[in-house]
Amino acid sequence: MGILGWTYVFVGLTFALYIYVAWRTRVADTKGFYVAGMGVPPVFNGMATAADWMSAASFISMAGLISFLGYPGAYYLMGWTGGYVLLALLLAPYLRKFGKYTVPDFVGDRYYSSAARLVAAACAIFVSYTYVCGQMRGVGVVFSRFLEVDINTGVIIGMCIVFIYAALGGMKGITWTQVCQYCVLIVAYIIPAVAISMMVTGIPIPQIGFGSTIAAGHPDAGKYLLDTLNIIAKDLGFVQYTATFATVNTNMLNVLCITFALMVGTAGLPHVIIRFYTVPTVRAARISAGWALLFIALLYTTAPAVAAFARYNMINTLNDKPYVERPNWYKNWQRPGLVAWVDKNGDGIIQYRPGAPFVGRPNFTGKDGKFGQPLLANKVTTNKNELYIDRDIMVLASPEIGGLSAWVVGLVAAGGLAAALSTAAGLLLVVSSSISHDFYYRIINKNATEKQRLLVGRVMIGVAVVFAGYFGINPPAFVAQVVAFAFGLAASSFFPIILLGIFTKKTTREGAICGMVAGILFTGIYIIQTKFMGVGNWFLGITPEGIGTIGMLINFIVAIIVSTFTKEPPAEVQEIVESIRIPRGAGDASDH
Amino acid sequence: MSKDLKEYWRKNIRIMTWLLAIWAFVSYGLGIILVNPLNAIHIGGFPLGFWFAQQGSIYVFVVLIFVYCALMRKLDREYDVDE
Numbered sequence: 001m002g003i004l005g006w007t008y009v010f011v012g013l014t015f016a017l018y019i020y021v022a023w024r025t026r027v028a029d030t031k032g033f034y035v036a037g038m039g040v041p042p043v044f045n046g047m048a049t050a051a052d053w054m055s056a057a058s059f060i061s062m063a064g065l066i067s068f069l070g071y072p073g074a075y076y077l078m079g080w081t082g083g084y085v086l087l088a089l090l091l092a093p094y095l096r097k098f099g100k101y102t103v104p105d106f107v108g109d110r111y112y113s114s115a116a117r118l119v120a121a122a123c124a125i126f127v128s129y130t131y132v133c134g135q136m137r138g139v140g141v142v143f144s145r146f147l148e149v150d151i152n153t154g155v156i157i158g159m160c161i162v163f164i165y166a167a168l169g170g171m172k173g174i175t176w177t178q179v180c181q182y183c184v185l186i187v188a189y190i191i192p193a194v195a196i197s198m199m200v201t202g203i204p205i206p207q208i209g210f211g212s213t214i215a216a217g218h219p220d221a222g223k224y225l226l227d228t229l230n231i232i233a234k235d236l237g238f239v240q241y242t243a244t245f246a247t248v249n250t251n252m253l254n255v256l257c258i259t260f261a262l263m264v265g266t267a268g269l270p271h272v273i274i275r276f277y278t279v280p281t282v283r284a285a286r287i288s289a290g291w292a293l294l295f296i297a298l299l300y301t302t303a304p305a306v307a308a309f310a311r312y313n314m315i316n317t318l319n320d321k322p323y324v325e326r327p328n329w330y331k332n333w334q335r336p337g338l339v340a341w342v343d344k345n346g347d348g349i350i351q352y353r354p355g356a357p358f359v360g361r362p363n364f365t366g367k368d369g370k371f372g373q374p375l376l377a378n379k380v381t382t383n384k385n386e387l388y389i390d391r392d393i394m395v396l397a398s399p400e401i402g403g404l405s406a407w408v409v410g411l412v413a414a415g416g417l418a419a420a421l422s423t424a425a426g427l428l429l430v431v432s433s434s435i436s437h438d439f440y441y442r443i444i445n446k447n448a449t450e451k452q453r454l455l456v457g458r459v460m461i462g463v464a465v466v467f468a469g470y471f472g473i474n475p476p477a478f479v480a481q482v483v484a485f486a487f488g489l490a491a492s493s494f495f496p497i498i499l500l501g502i503f504t505k506k507t508t509r510e511g512a513i514c515g516m517v518a519g520i521l522f523t524g525i526y527i528i529q530t531k532f533m534g535v536g537n538w539f540l541g542i543t544p545e546g547i548g549t550i551g552m553l554i555n556f557i558v559a560i561i562v563s564t565f566t567k568e569p570p571a572e573v574q575e576i577v578e579s580i581r582i583p584r585g586a587g588d589a590s591d592h
Numbered sequence: 593m594s595k596d597l598k599e600y601w602r603k604n605i606r607i608m609t610w611l612l613a614i615w616a617f618v619s620y621g622l623g624i625i626l627v628n629p630l631n632a633i634h635i636g637g638f639p640l641g642f643w644f645a646q647q648g649s650i651y652v653f654v655v656l657i658f659v660y661c662a663l664m665r666k667l668d669r670e671y672d673v674d675e
Contacts, residue, residue: 066646071627074645078619081650085615088657089608093664207647211638224637242642244627255624281675286664290657297650304646581601584673 006410007146014184014414015161018421021180022165022173030453033170034101034433036278040175045284046291048175049275051182051422053080053266053292054299055131056138059185059419063398064391066307067314070233070241072250073304079262081293081300086267086495088289092276094502096285097580101277102430103270103494104438110501112573113509114443119516121438123493124270128427128434130486131271132464135424136472139417145336145396146413152473158421159469166425166432166465167458174425175278181418186298188415189395193302196309196402201225206305219316225308232315238354241311249543257546264552265487268495271426274433282583310394313401318387319352323371326350329400334374337362338390341373342380355383362388424468432460485527488544492519492551500559502581505574507559510566515559523551600671607663611656619649 001009027033040048058080066073098106103124108117136155143154165173197209200218214221220228229241239246245255266272275292276285317327323341333339340362341350348371358378365375396416399408436456441448448456493516500507500515527544529535537543539550568574579585622630623645630641638647668674 071642071645074623074642077646078623078649081653082615082619085612085653085656089611089660208636211636211643213637226637226639226642242631242639244631244641252624256620259619259624283661283665283668283675286657286661290654290661293654293657297654301647301650578597581604582597582673583668583675586675 001406003146003406003409004148006407007413008410010407010410010414011147011417014180014418017180018161018165018177021176022169025169025173025176027168027170027172028454030101030437030450030457032172033454033457034277034429034437035274036170036172036175038278038280040278040280040288042279042284042288043291044179045175045275045279045288046295047182048178048278049272049288049292050295050299051178051185051418052275052426053272053296053423054185054419055423056135056416056420058299058303059189060138060141060392060395060416062395063303063306063310064394066304067311067394068391069250070229070239071244072255073307075255075258075262077300077304079259080266081296082259083263083266084289084293084296086263087272087276088286088293090499091267091273091502092285092289093282093583094580095273095498096276096279097282097583097586098576099277099586101274101437102433103273103498104434105442106501107494107497107512108438108442110573110576111497111507111509111512112570113513116509116513116516117438117442119513120494120497121434123489123516123520124434124438125431127269127486127490128271128430129464129468132424132427132431132468133471133475135420135427136468137475138420139424140472141336141392142396142413142416142420145333145338146410155469155472158417158424158472159465162421162425162428163462163465166428167461170457171274171278171429174422174429177425178422181422182295184418185415185422186295188411188418189299189302189306192399192402192404192408192412193306193309195404195408196313196398197305199402200309200312206309207301210305210308214312225312229308229311232312236315236319236353241308248541251541253540254543254546257542257549261491261546261548261552262487264491264495265548266490268490268493268498269486270434270490270494271423271430273494273498274430275426282586306395306398310398310401313398314389314394315352317401318350320349322349323373324348327401329397332400333390333393333397337364338393340364340376340388342376342378342386342388343369343371343373344380344384344386346370350387351384352387352389353383353385355385356381357383357385357388428461428464428468431464432457435460485524488523488527488548488551489520491548492523492555496552496555496559500556502577504563505577506563506568508563508566508569511559511561511563514562515555518558519551519555522554523548526551596671597673600667600673603667604664607660607667611660615653615656618644618652623649 104117104120107120139158140151140155144151165177193206197206201209201212202215203209233240245251279285358380363377365377367375369375497512526547530544627641631639633640
């Protein structure tokens with residue numbers, strides 16, 4: 001059986017499993033729909049959180065990004081894991097004790113204000129939405145490459161699957177499918193990583209392998225892999241792999257700010273926070289954060305190893321090699337336009353050097369050149385680099401680059417889909433609950449019956465899926481750009497307000513609203529200026545990815561100052577704050 | 593809040609502060625600010641600072657959360673506020 005056959009087998013089996021699980025866990029009440037009945041055991045909540053958190057970006061893109069960045073890639077690694085320490089210590093136990101359904105619920109009740117609830121619900125929808133479009137696109141890419149269907153068909157199939165299990169089982173269905181999806185994605189990530197580590201270094205543990213020497217039979221055998229990558233980089237004119245703070249965008253201040261913004265953003269993302277509402281006790285909330293991070297760490301400590309192996313393999317199999325001898329994987333990935341070669345000096349040899357080989361993404365003319373290479377319509381740059389390589393293929397093509405069996409390639413496809421679908425489902429639930437619970441039930445129709453609310457929740461998932469699918473098929477040019485938005489806004493809106501709400505009694509409604517608005521405005525305007533209007537990074541040279549750190553500080557300062565000038569919160573709100581600090585009595589969620 | 597519960601909260605804050613100090617020291621300290629001096633030390637093929645940034649800090653994060661859970665469990669029982 002070939003790659004295509006195995007891919008159909010794995011994707012078909014895993015999809016059947018998700019649908020089966022969804023049918024078994026279908027729900028009939030809002031508590032099941034929004035918070036999985038609060039009966040999820042911590043280890044499984046940890047797995048579900050890990051799948052929820054690790055998106056198409058973590059699975060497909062992250063190792064590729066690190067592979068091209070080298071040391072600064074650490075901001076993704078630390079940023080997207082360190083946030084769980086903040087969650088476990090500062091937020092999860094207290095929000096679980098508070099015991100409501102959504103993040104805007106906490107903001108609205110703690111700050112005794114519908115306006116605060118509205119601002120929070122709008123932020124939750126915006127943050128989750130920017131994220132979900134990217135997931136749908138990821139689904140489409142995996143389908144088009146591995147199953148050889150049209151990207152649009154891929155997106156529509158993905159939409160149908162997510163809709164079935166999210167609408168049927170709500171949070172409960174999503175949780176248990178996420179548990180399965182975690183198992184699929186981690187196996188799919190680890191198996192090729194172990195095989196490639198074995199191949200390159202002879203050591204089966206990738207985390208150790210990438211600090212070891214290169215195995216016999218490969219170029220530079222016997223030398224340390226990281227040293228070799230540094231030497232290759234130096235010879236070709238790249239920044240060395242382990243070099244620190246080498247460019248303007250990776251100076252120390254920026255690395256600090258980006259890491260911090262990603263950490264705080266992680267801790268402020270609504271789809272992550274609500275996972276801690278689904279466990280039975282405060283203790284379970286704390287420990288499930290630990291399990292979640294352990295499960296995430298399995299992938300996140302493997303990723304930098306995959307990145308280093310991929311870079312070594314990629315350069316050795318392509319650079320300074322004649323185009324006519326290009327490997328098979330190159331041919332497979334040229335079709336969807338993820339690799340391309342422009343023969344600038346006419347020697348028929350692929351030269352890989354720093355800089356972009358041409359402007360934009362490959363745009364093939366349909367004609368072939370002297371060496372059989374598809375010609376490009378793009379404007380060629382003046383540097384010496386001839387090779388275009390999309391970062392995403394570092395993971396997707398790694399089994400092929402490493403020459404692994406066809407079934408491993410099929411497994412990676414199923415893993416990529418599991419990562420994208422699990423995150424999409426979690427995000428869609430946040431969008432749906434923000435509209436059906438926070439807007440519809442808490443503000444528009446306070447007398448809605450259980451049945452009406454459940455129906456609205458399900459309809460909203462349907463609407464959200466259709467919108468997400470639309471943007472998956474017609475991706476707005478800014479999808480990649482708005483990821484900075486999601487983290488920046490989560491960092492500068494939710495995190496400070498929730499933290500102050502738990503750890504101070506005196507932060508007032510006015511303080512919270514002013515803080516949120518100030519934080520969002522500063523961060524939003526800065527990102528729009530620098531990403532879309534061509535303004536330079538005017539605040540201390542901080543890039544838009546890291547500006548959430550400053551937005552967060554502004555939010556804190558404004559909220560604290562305004563709180564000192566406004567009337568202190570009513571006694572019953574101060575009592576809520578006291579009660580959430582004590583674990584005992586964390587019973588059922590109440591929706592009133 | 594009774595006196596006992598105030599003390600419980602104070603101790604909770606102390607545990608939290610210590611653990612967050614370690615969290616910040618390992619990630620921002622060893623992984624970023626001190627990365628260059630640490631890179632002079634090699635463990636196998638890893639420059640030490642690079643290792644903390646791409647591996648070590650993540651392991652420490654996991655351990656921190658489990659230590660927090662154990663300490664808080666003990667504290668909850670001591671002050672009789674456990675579930």
